[in-house]
Amino acid sequence: MSTAATCTRHLLLLLFLSSLLVHPSSSKEENCNKDDRRVLMKIKKDLDIPWTTSVECCEWGGVSCDSDVHPHRVTGIAFQYFFQRYPNSPSHFPEAIGDLPYLTEIYFRKQSNFSGSIPSSIAKLKYLTALDISWINLTGNIPDFFGQLKSLTYLRLSFNKLTGPIPSWLSQIPNLSFIDLSRNMLTGTIPASLGNLKANDQFQLYLSHNQLSGHVPDSFSGFNFFEIDLSRNMLQGDLSMLFGHNKTVLTMDVSRNMFEFDMSKLQLPKSLTHFDISHNKIYGSIPRATIDLELQFFNVSYNRLCGKIPQGGNLQTGFDYSAFFHNLCLCGAPLNVTCK
Numbered sequence: 001m002s003t004a005a006t007c008t009r010h011l012l013l014l015l016f017l018s019s020l021l022v023h024p025s026s027s028k029e030e031n032c033n034k035d036d037r038r039v040l041m042k043i044k045k046d047l048d049i050p051w052t053t054s055v056e057c058c059e060w061g062g063v064s065c066d067s068d069v070h071p072h073r074v075t076g077i078a079f080q081y082f083f084q085r086y087p088n089s090p091s092h093f094p095e096a097i098g099d100l101p102y103l104t105e106i107y108f109r110k111q112s113n114f115s116g117s118i119p120s121s122i123a124k125l126k127y128l129t130a131l132d133i134s135w136i137n138l139t140g141n142i143p144d145f146f147g148q149l150k151s152l153t154y155l156r157l158s159f160n161k162l163t164g165p166i167p168s169w170l171s172q173i174p175n176l177s178f179i180d181l182s183r184n185m186l187t188g189t190i191p192a193s194l195g196n197l198k199a200n201d202q203f204q205l206y207l208s209h210n211q212l213s214g215h216v217p218d219s220f221s222g223f224n225f226f227e228i229d230l231s232r233n234m235l236q237g238d239l240s241m242l243f244g245h246n247k248t249v250l251t252m253d254v255s256r257n258m259f260e261f262d263m264s265k266l267q268l269p270k271s272l273t274h275f276d277i278s279h280n281k282i283y284g285s286i287p288r289a290t291i292d293l294e295l296q297f298f299n300v301s302y303n304r305l306c307g308k309i310p311q312g313g314n315l316q317t318g319f320d321y322s323a324f325f326h327n328l329c330l331c332g333a334p335l336n337v338t339c340k
């Protein structure tokens, strides 16, 4: 680090420390927006959260304020701060949260004694970009009023007991680029409209451990995923639309489904490092270009593949026979079957 940068940092630190000293605590308390503080007091009472109210509300545990864009307004709440300490205390989703108009982030995670549903008041939060309601065993369908949260970029609803379909309105949230609906009991097909989301190089889609069926929509061909996990569903058909030389996918897990297509024709992108297609009905042979990849995880076991395992890259050195076994007629190292 340059001396100038170090000086600037020290200066900023000094200014920060002196601001702490100069302002008496009463004026600090006034920093917190009065409306937001009133709403937080309601949430505190509702969930019995032991917030220390003598400091300004932006400093209450799990509460954050973005001082730049909306000074003194509450922009984030992370309830796990409280849940970690009291994991078994009964909880529900506080209705009043919809009255914190500048909220951009809500993390409501890991609570074993949750009951009830998500109130529709949340739909009022027009600046909300990140919504994480996970590990609470939430039941019912994915609420339709989430569709009104047009600013969302990040939606995580994993480790719940959600039922019903993946809603097609997800595609109408223009900047959504992280969707995690894994570990639920969702049924039906993957909506084709999802492919209309902006093809964003950072797209992450996690739908594993559900009961999804049908085909992966052809509209996904325009997508450039960063990570995609469709494992442990009942999906079938072709997946070649996800591949191609110009994709930049890093991780792809489609294991434990009923996919059925010819692997020989796949154009595996150079970026791929984690590839699990085990437990499907995939046929053909392993493309020779696989040896050009820098694979850290590779598993094609329990399929219907045939032919010689390409020799080279880290296919032999990186993975043992279990990455290849239980196929129709694969041969060559690391399998103990010589090619005829």
Ligand SMILES: *[C@@H]1O[C@H](CO)[C@@H](O)[C@H](O)[C@H]1NC(C)=O
Pocket (backbone or CB within 6 Å): 088, 089, 090, 112, 113
């Ligand atoms: C959940 O909260 C209720 C009400 O306080 C309590 O009786 C029950 O023991 C709690 N459940 C667990 C698993 O701690």
Ligand SMILES: *[C@@H]1O[C@H](CO)[C@@H](O)[C@H](O)[C@H]1NC(C)=O
Pocket (backbone or CB within 6 Å): 110, 111, 112, 113, 135, 136, 137
């Ligand atoms: C959710 O329910 C399962 C049982 O179906 C239980 O094992 C798990 O601990 C529950 N999770 C939470 C966070 O309560």
Ligand SMILES: *[C@@H]1O[C@H](CO)[C@@H](O)[C@H](O)[C@H]1NC(C)=O
Pocket (backbone or CB within 6 Å): 150, 151, 152, 174, 175
């Ligand atoms: C989506 O992102 C773009 C670019 O960052 C931004 O201009 C636009 O306002 C965002 N749309 C919504 C609905 O948040």
Ligand SMILES: *[C@@H]1O[C@H](CO)[C@@H](O)[C@H](O)[C@H]1NC(C)=O
Pocket (backbone or CB within 6 Å): 224, 244, 246
């Ligand atoms: C990738 O190539 C296909 C056809 O080869 C093309 O339709 C698509 O637009 C390309 N995608 C990107 C991100 O360049």
Ligand SMILES: *[C@@H]1O[C@H](CO)[C@@H](O)[C@H](O)[C@H]1NC(C)=O
Pocket (backbone or CB within 6 Å): 278, 298, 299, 300, 301, 302, 319, 320, 322, 323
């Ligand atoms: C590949 O997957 C199979 C089936 O799940 C598993 O038994 C095996 O240990 C895995 N091998 C590797 C190298 O990942």
Ligand SMILES: *[C@@H]1O[C@H](CO)[C@@H](O)[C@H](O)[C@H]1NC(C)=O
Pocket (backbone or CB within 6 Å): 336
């Ligand atoms: C491979 O084959 C040889 C010779 O048939 C045998 O001795 C060895 O146990 C086999 N190894 C495995 C891992 O199956």
